[in-house]
Amino acid sequence: MHISGYMAFIYWFGLPFLLSVWSTSVSAQSADLPDGVLEMECHDRYFMMAVDLSFTGNELRFEAVDSNGSVYDITEQYQASCGYSINILPMLGQAEIRASYFSCHTEKDEEKFVFKFNLIAMHDGQEVTHTVNKTCSPLLPWSPREVSCEVNYMEISVRSDQTCPKKGGWDSVLMGAYVSPVSDWQVLFQNRGKLIPMTIVEARLQGYMFVVAGGRLVFRAPYGKPHSFTAMVDGVPVEVVHATLFSRHGWVVLMVDLRVACSKYEGSYSYSDSHSYSDSNMVWRTPLVFAPPASGVSELNSQLDMSNNDGQLKGRDFSIWVNGQLLEPEVLKKRGYVMVETNTTLQISIPYDSEGARRKSLVLDNVYHEYFVFYLYFEHLFEDEDHVETRFRLLRSLATPLRSQPAFSVNQTVLEESMFTVYLGPFPGDVELVVVKMNGHQFTMPLHYISNVVHPNNTHGYTLSVPFEDSVVSSQFYKRGVLQYRLDINCSLMILPERRSYYHLASVEAQMTGIFPPAFEGFCSEKSISFKLEHKPFHSLWRAYIGPDLLTPDLAFDKGYIMNNDSQALHLTVPLFREGYAYKNIRLKKFSGSFEITIRNAKTFDVQDTFVMTCTFPTTELVVCSTDGLMTVVADLSSAMPTGGNPSRSTLLDSKCRPKEADGTRVLFSFALGSCGSSFELVQENAIYKNQIVLNQKLLTARPPDMVTVQCVYPIPGLYRLFLLHRFESEFPGMGSMRYSTKNVTRTTDVHMGPRAFSPQQSVRRSGTPPSVTPKTMLSAGTPRPREPSNNLSGSARFVQSRDWGW
Structure with missing residues (x-):
């Protein structure tokens, strides 16, 4: 935006007399910076103070204090008339007050100006007053005529030694002054050819201010007053207020002509469609030569140097401040500012992403938006045809439209x-x-x-x-x-x-x-099954499990496996009759043993693949205790059988239970735990089922010298179905053992080991016969019917949390 305006003087007695009538003397004071005040600065022609909004609780107001200690609340209407401007800057988190050197309650003389304010903020729901004092001195000498365009008012000041204009054009104004019936100071407003007289008091009541201070006469007018008007200069709107101050003493008229005009151009914008702002600019225009319609007023001649070919302006006539900092010509060029004359106007283009632009972010419907604000201070120095120097100043906040900037x-x-x-x-x-x-x-x-x-x-x-x-x-x-x-x-x-x-x-x-689960190789030996896994990329995505247990070195040690894991491959050897085996097709000569490894997803634990290795082993002696309540026994009776005895004639305690198979020395029995005369006892947390292989039933009435005792031990917590549903179903396979009692030798053989926690100790209850339970008993109105024993024997084991094992 542009500041334009000028003042012409006609004085018959002399302006020094006028100034001497209105001037007063003042004293200067200062104070330390209080809490919450971010900065206090003396600029070229105004004082600025910034206050932290968070310190004030976002509720604050200002009071001006004069030399007598009287306070004045700076309301919105009062600040424009008295030379104050209060601006809330949310993007900076602060409020800013600017005060003209000629503001109403400032103590003024030619060399220094004293500002006194009360900052009133809310703290814990109560108003707290902070006192602020600051003394400022002009940084540059005063020009004969100075015009300032603030955001809310226009101001012009002139010094006392201004000469009369060389040209006429004042006839109508002089005539109005001569015919005035009073000799007191009056104001004559000119608005498009109309003359509107009023007294100084009446003008002040309408918001206009006349001040004499520091050797200068000051006139201030808020924007939008009824006596101002808008003129268009090459498409740029300019607000103008034209007041003539006069006093008549007989045939002598003392007259001061005051005219001030400020550009109201709000700026335009050019955008780039890309995410970059390199091609987006804020564009602002101002007249170079301003001559509002008023008879007898000559145009002002701009002292611009337009000699360069590219149309950009040079020289010392223009100065630009951004955020309070003066930008030298080389800095303007470096930041991408472009100043070009078009017809009778000056156009300034400012890149959005140039240094000094303030970016403000906000969210609308979860969409990120932003806009840019430029705190611009523009100055233009020129002379009129009477060689009277005029200095124009503009303070404006130029804001771009809201623009979405999605991430x-x-x-x-x-x-x-x-x-x-x-x-x-x-x-x-x-x-x-x-x-x-x-x-x-x-x-x-x-x-x-x-x-x-x-x-x-x-x-x-x-x-x-x-x-x-x-x-x-x-x-x-x-x-x-x-x-x-x-x-x-x-x-x-x-x-x-x-x-x-x-x-x-x-x-x-x-x-x-090309990502596949690990694949094991299996190998059979006489007494074990071995596995090999070669390590490959991405094998860490899976884990190997034995039943529900993660395969780790500790697990292998606890269960009696032999495990070796190096950088090349994993080797695992599982000896026969270790936990995890499943047995099928048990015969006197051979049986099948299967061992299963499950591959699970390392994160979800979902089963990805299952590898089962089945081998055929020669049968020697064994006791298999299945999870569905079957005991399968292969026993060698050679050491317990009398000479000439026949193994096929052996029985269990119930003589009806005879071997399934027999040869010259060995027998195979398979029977339900609750049948064939089996006994049952509880030992702490274990359930023990026992039976005997009897070589001669006639000897049962005496001490049995030739018997083989077989038993299965189950943990009671895994037999919940037995006690709740009267159906045998164990969560764990049992631990089997065989004991030989003969005249010559007594030996015990654990031929199939279940979980190692099973350790029969002190008997809690002993009974000659086990509970009336049969494997897989189906409850009905009649007598339970036992299922025929199966030769397909397998079991499951309890889940035990183990340490992680990597490939």
């Missing part, structure tokens, strides 16, 4: 790095990332996943780096051999200093091909 995310992931890399941004300097959610896991900043990226245009972004194997990354097999990783990102951002929040969502996926 975006860029997937920069490289599959070979096995890591998600995502760029988030760009964000302006007053926006910061505070919380990141990844697949529902919340993290606060600072965060080791995040690195800050600074850009040269005063914006920044963030790079998120998360390895595929990180626990926050979800993975699943898109199809066989194709592993898909996914990361859902929710970024919570905050605009400072208001701490307004919004969020930005992003999702990234990556697919790896």
